[in-house]
Amino acid sequence: MKYLDEYRDPNLAKKLIATIIAEADREIRLMEVCGTHTVAIFRSGIKSVLPPNISLISGPGCPVCVTPNSDIDTVIAIAKVENVIITTFGDMIRVPGSYSSLEKERANGADIRVVYSSLDALDIARKNPDKKVILLGIGFETTSPTIASAILSAQKENIANFFVLSSHKVIPPAMRLLLESEEVKIDGFICPGHVSVIIGSNAYGFIPKEYGVPCVIAGFEPLDILQGILMLIRQIKSGDPKVEIAYKRAVRPEGNINALKILDEVFEICDVRWRGLGVVPLSGMSIREKYRRYDAKYAFNVEIEPEKEHEGCLCGEVLRGVQIPSECPFFANLCTPDTPIGPCMVSSEGTCSAYYKYGIIWKK
Amino acid sequence: MEKIMIKNDKILLSHGSGGKASHELISNLFLPVFSNPALDQLNDQAVLNLNGLKLAYTTDSYIIDPIFFPGGDIGKLAVCGTVNDLAMSGARPLYLSVGFMIEEGFSIDDLQRIVYSMQKTADEAGVKIVTGDTKIVNKGHLDKIFINTSGIGLIDNDINISGNNARIGDKVIISGSIGNHGIAVLSKREGLEFDSPIVSDCAPLNSLVEDMLSVCPDIRCLRDPTRGGVATTLNELSMQSKVGIMIDEVNIPIKDSVRGACEMLGYDPLYVANEGILVAIVPTDSVEAILAKMKENKYGQDAQFIGEVIAEPKKVLLRTLLGTTRIVDMLSGELLPRIC
Numbered sequence: 205m206k207y208l209d210e211y212r213d214p215n216l217a218k219k220l221i222a223t224i225i226a227e228a229d230r231e232i233r234l235m236e237v238c239g240t241h242t243v244a245i246f247r248s249g250i251k252s253v254l255p256p257n258i259s260l261i262s263g264p265g266c267p268v269c270v271t272p273n274s275d276i277d278t279v280i281a282i283a284k285v286e287n288v289i290i291t292t293f294g295d296m297i298r299v300p301g302s303y304s305s306l307e308k309e310r311a312n313g314a315d316i317r318v319v320y321s322s323l324d325a326l327d328i329a330r331k332n333p334d335k336k337v338i339l340l341g342i343g344f345e346t347t348s349p350t351i352a353s354a355i356l357s358a359q360k361e362n363i364a365n366f367f368v369l370s371s372h373k374v375i376p377p378a379m380r381l382l383l384e385s386e387e388v389k390i391d392g393f394i395c396p397g398h399v400s401v402i403i404g405s406n407a408y409g410f411i412p413k414e415y416g417v418p419c420v421i422a423g424f425e426p427l428d429i430l431q432g433i434l435m436l437i438r439q440i441k442s443g444d445p446k447v448e449i450a451y452k453r454a455v456r457p458e459g460n461i462n463a464l465k466i467l468d469e470v471f472e473i474c475d476v477r478w479r480g481l482g483v484v485p486l487s488g489m490s491i492r493e494k495y496r497r498y499d500a501k502y503a504f505n506v507e508i509e510p511e512k513e514h515e516g517c518l519c520g521e522v523l524r525g526v527q528i529p530s531e532c533p534f535f536a537n538l539c540t541p542d543t544p545i546g547p548c549m550v551s552s553e554g555t556c557s558a559y560y561k562y563g564i565i566w567k568k
Numbered sequence: 569m570e571k572i573m574i575k576n577d578k579i580l581l582s583h584g585s586g587g588k589a590s591h592e593l594i595s596n597l598f599l600p601v602f603s604n605p606a607l608d609q610l611n612d613q614a615v616l617n618l619n620g621l622k623l624a625y626t627t628d629s630y631i632i633d634p635i636f637f638p639g640g641d642i643g644k645l646a647v648c649g650t651v652n653d654l655a656m657s658g659a660r661p662l663y664l665s666v667g668f669m670i671e672e673g674f675s676i677d678d679l680q681r682i683v684y685s686m687q688k689t690a691d692e693a694g695v696k697i698v699t700g701d702t703k704i705v706n707k708g709h710l711d712k713i714f715i716n717t718s719g720i721g722l723i724d725n726d727i728n729i730s731g732n733n734a735r736i737g738d739k740v741i742i743s744g745s746i747g748n749h750g751i752a753v754l755s756k757r758e759g760l761e762f763d764s765p766i767v768s769d770c771a772p773l774n775s776l777v778e779d780m781l782s783v784c785p786d787i788r789c790l791r792d793p794t795r796g797g798v799a800t801t802l803n804e805l806s807m808q809s810k811v812g813i814m815i816d817e818v819n820i821p822i823k824d825s826v827r828g829a830c831e832m833l834g835y836d837p838l839y840v841a842n843e844g845i846l847v848a849i850v851p852t853d854s855v856e857a858i859l860a861k862m863k864e865n866k867y868g869q870d871a872q873f874i875g876e877v878i879a880e881p882k883k884v885l886l887r888t889l890l891g892t893t894r895i896v897d898m899l900s901g902e903l904l905p906r907i908c
Binding site: 214218240248294308324424540553560562563 | 576579589754758760818831834836890892894895
């Protein structure tokens with residue numbers, strides 16, 4: 205991990221910032237579509253060192269945040285079925301659904317466990333053969349291959365009590381939807397680092413080609429992001445949009461072929477609903493018919509009440525980049541990380557949480 | 569009985585995270601009922617005057633999964649934690665009690681390992697375990713083993729260390745690199761493997777505190793940033809002393825392996841638990857002498873000056889490596905890994 209140091213060098217950062225200021229000769233709006241970028245941008249204070257004509261907009265990059273309430277309501281309903289164990293990744297546990305959250309159901313006695321990998325969930329299934337173990341599958345392509353591989357392992361070992369509720373999503377179709385809607389002007393995308401390790405830079409090729417919008421895949425250290433911003437500015441000025449990789453130490457044009465193969469084996473692309481964006485065509489991943497015995501959607505026929513959004517919560521607008529968290533009437537008063545109303549305040553990757561935790565810049 | 573103001577009607581795990589919910593539970597439920605001058609200080613130990621002796625008294629319960637982790641085990645942790653809570657008042661820790669709560673079916677071999685580890689740590693810290701209790705619980709009613717330790721120590725009469733003593737202009741020192749314990753325990757529990765193994769910093773810090781006091785008896789505040797991490801500890805000190813604290817990101821010692829693991833998990837290392845470092849607020853003119861003395865101690869070799877006490881705003885601020893300044897809040901909820 206030694207290499208991280210050179211991406212945190214304050215002197216290099218100063219030079220890069222000076223170059224950005226010198227070269228940015230017009231209004232430029234860049235969107236990042238990765239929650240880790242959002243957090244890194246806020247934590248390092250990048251926004252406040254950029255010239256005022258460069259704006260960074262946060263998009264739908266937090267997988268927890270884009271999960272609609274109905275998915276959360278469904279898993280809560282399954283948690284109430286007898287003899288089940290719900291396994292979930294990290295911050296999903298605190299996200300409020302329409303009527304409750306997994307955290308509250310856990311305190312009420314439901315068996316809900318936080319796992320760090322899909323293989324942990326599979327292990328829980330092995331150790332509890334008399335219970336049905338459901339893994340809540342949330343995440344982009346960084347998570348979904350591990351879940352696909354857990355399903356393949358379950359099949360190989362003939363584990364019959366393991367199920368996945370797939371709410372997985374892929375990011376490029378959401379970027380297309382944002383460009384199509386023209387609700388927000390986007391001059392360039394800072395493309396996600398981790399996701400691109402899996403899907404490769406080629407996956408964004410349609411963006412410069414069909415929409416003329418430049419893309420740069422960036423890493424997560426402050427200098428990575430500044431470098432990505434500079435490359436986008438130069439592309440915009442040159443009038444020659446393309447997909448570039450500023451995160452060459454991890455991303456290849458073709459992505460990770462093995463991971464993509466496993467994904468395609470287990471999942472098929474479907475239309476799916478995102479919080480804030482509505483149904484995004486071809487952006488979901490549902491479990492293929494041949495693996496249906498592991499699909500919690502079919503194994504548990506639970507009924508849920510109609511989904512309810514918290515009236516006035518602007519998470520949807522924030523996820524589309526139309527509004528910023530501080531424009532929400534609840535932000536930082538009724539809605540805080542301790543008393544979250546919407547998921548963008550719960551998730552550590554959420555835009556509201558990043559604004560709340562790191563966005564309060566102190567100026568004398 | 570008065571109605572108590574807590575946001576939830578049930579206890580959630582976040583009430584034990586050391587962050588905001590824990591503070592809410594203490595301030596709104598325990599404190600109003602138990603209130604007395606010693607408790608109201610809200611330090612990690614009570615300081616009591618008994619027949620002219622200044623006594624530090626503290627207790628803590630230890631629950632950890634896994635019970636054996638790189639760099640320590642629940643027994644070592646139970647001794648270090650209580651020794652450190654005493655030492656943070658400037659006390660010389662003297663005697664500990666130990667209470668074991670053990671699940672039926674627990675391995676005697678493992679218990680023996682834990683007990684030996686406790687004695688070894690007690691020897692190193694120069695404390696004696698002088699009284700104890702054992703309870704066995706039906707299988708499934710607790711997870712393996714919980715340990716409670718209480719401790720007492722003596723404080724020299726001229727030493728006055730408390731969370732409310734920080735003064736404007738004082739300097740902030742940290743004794744070692746941050747985040748090692750939390751990440752070591754997590755990586756063992758979850759079977760995560762990193763490029764270089766991360767080892768818990770779990771250690772008794774009383775000798776380090778003694779060394780520091782030998783060059784500067786008027787240290788203002790000492791605290792070990794355990795649950796909630798350095799960010800939460802600095803917030804506590806800022807609130808208790810009613811001052812602001814400005815720290816510099818570039819000065820905060822952190823191992824590359826811990827930074828890498830935190831990046832992967834989506835953790836901010838400032839919120840990750842430590843068990844073998846301390847944060848000290850000291851008068852400006854003694855910084856160099858204290859740092860030099862700390863570096864002679866094996867638990868203070870990476871000691872660093874990280875910031876200073878300021879008048880306004882009365883918050884914890886961090887100067888990032890890009891030169892901007894942002895507010896560092898307390899931990900909210902549990903520390904949870906991100907999904908990407």
